[in-house]
Amino acid sequence: MSTQDAREVSDKLMIELRNMNKWYGDFHVLKNINLEVKKGERIVICGPSGSGKSTMIRCINRLEEHQEGDIIVNGVELTNNLKNIEIIRKDVGMVFQHFNLFPHLTVLENCCLAPIWVKKEPRKQAEATAMQYLERVKIPEQALKYPGQLSGGQQQRVAIARSLCMNPDVMLFDEPTSALDPEMIKEVLDVMIELADEGGMTMLCVTHEMGFAKRVADRVIFMDAGQIIEENEPHEFFNNPQHERTQLFLSQIIQH
């Protein structure tokens, strides 16, 4: 565990992937994935382009279906018949590379949509909660603007606030800074670091921001060609990578 905070990781398993396999047609994209994530754990997933990182986290959120093995989220086994989709949508928040905000809704409306329609919260309560989270990501003054009127960094902070409004147990981040201009990356990473430091939230982040990984991750997972090749706590992962594919990957990326 990171030494920067006193956050506890509980023994409760929040996510379990057991011998999980997925194909796109004939293409075997995820090969026998086994992963256990404890409540409150913060995991960074890295690896070369096309190695299956996004597909793996999209399976956890039911945006993709797996064909073999088990995925259990917060004690609920995910089947491919959409039966559990509502539970997963409430428990698991996701932040995407391209923000995925609704352009025709204001920031506040974007944040309130799911709490009102999925959780059946009264509008006033949903708006009050949304304003709290917009304050937390430091853009309450943008509440009545439309996404197109905001910078990329601001839009991504709205996307994070929107996810938090559902009060999820797990947050999945799929390369949340890779579509941002360099000067906006820090403002988004700072929000993610704050969220991580508060503790309690289980976080899985696909990112190549290795400074972020060193700062907040309890565990770094390296994927290549659809497999988890190596995992370790950050200091060991970066200073003593075991697998030659990990060594090659780390030698090719910029580390801050």
Ligand SMILES: Nc1ncnc2c1ncn2[C@@H]1O[C@H](COP(=O)(O)OP(=O)(O)OP(=O)(O)O)[C@@H](O)[C@H]1O
């Ligand atoms: N809907 C799809 N149909 C067919 N193939 C797909 C589909 N989505 C992804 N793939 C392929 O699956 C592989 C894994 O893709 P994925 O996006 O999970 O990788 P990644 O590690 O997240 O890559 P990146 O870092 O570039 O986002 C890639 O070869 C990709 O082309």
